[in-house]
Amino acid sequence: MSMWADYHKERTGKGVLEVPDKGFAIYSFPTPDQVWIEDIYTVPETRKTGFAKRLADEICEIGRDRGCKQVLGSVWSEAKGATTSIQVLLAYGMQLSHTEGKLIVFEKEL
Secondary structure: OOHHHHHHHHHHOOEEEEEOOOEEEEEEEEEOOEEEEEEEEEOHHHOOOOHHHHHHHHHHHHHHHOOOOEEEEEEEOOOOOHHHHHHHHHHOOOEEEEEEOOEEEEEEEO
């Protein structure tokens, strides 16, 4: 892990998966039964290669190992690229769960 990932994990308690020069994902456990993929970033060269899916799959596996039954993801409706992010979550098999203001929350059973 990079110094940034170590810092982020120490300060927030959130998990960080990072592959240098490719991308990273941040996740947390809002309840004992849920793992939340909070953010995934991939460098432009790795987009549309399945790399983000591999990060998400690894987070799901971490969740399963901890006994989680559900994975969550979200999109801030006013974020740049929100429509694309929603399409990605739907393509990953997630379904709309609910909204919290401008946050759109998706879920998928593990």
